[in-house]
Amino acid sequence: MLFPKTKRFTLGQKIDEVTLATIEYVIFAGYATKERKLPILEKAIVNVNLLKILLRLAKDTNALDNRKYIALEQSILEIGRMLGGWKRSL
Numbered sequence: 803m804l805f806p807k808t809k810r811f812t813l814g815q816k817i818d819e820v821t822l823a824t825i826e827y828v829i830f831a832g833y834a835t836k837e838r839k840l841p842i843l844e845k846a847i848v849n850v851n852l853l854k855i856l857l858r859l860a861k862d863t864n865a866l867d868n869r870k871y872i873a874l875e876q877s878i879l880e881i882g883r884m885l886g887g888w889k890r891s892l
Contacts (some may be wrong), residue, residue: 813865817856824849828885836892843889850882 827846831839857878861871 813856813860813863817853817860820849820853820856824853824881831888840889840892843885843892847882847885847889850878850885854878854882 824846827842827849831842831846834842854875857866857871857874860866861868866874
């Protein structure tokens with residue numbers, strides 16, 4: 803994702819960190835025992851919600867245009883639904 807230079811090392815970096823942490827949690831949950839899955843999944847869900855807020859902030863500060871925001875938001879919503887379904891199945 804290309805951010806303006808003024809936002810690249812603040813908001814852009816934070817979005818990258820949260821995204822990577824979410825991926826890590828999903829991988830950890832996939833390999834965890836049934837008893838340990840739920841807390842890890844809950845952390846992943848919290849990170850997805852944080853990512854939604856950060857993306858909205860990026861759009862509001864004009865670091866993202868509306869077209870990119872809409873595409874990313876749809877992907878994030880789908881990921882949230884998938885994680886929620888996984889959590890409910892436990």
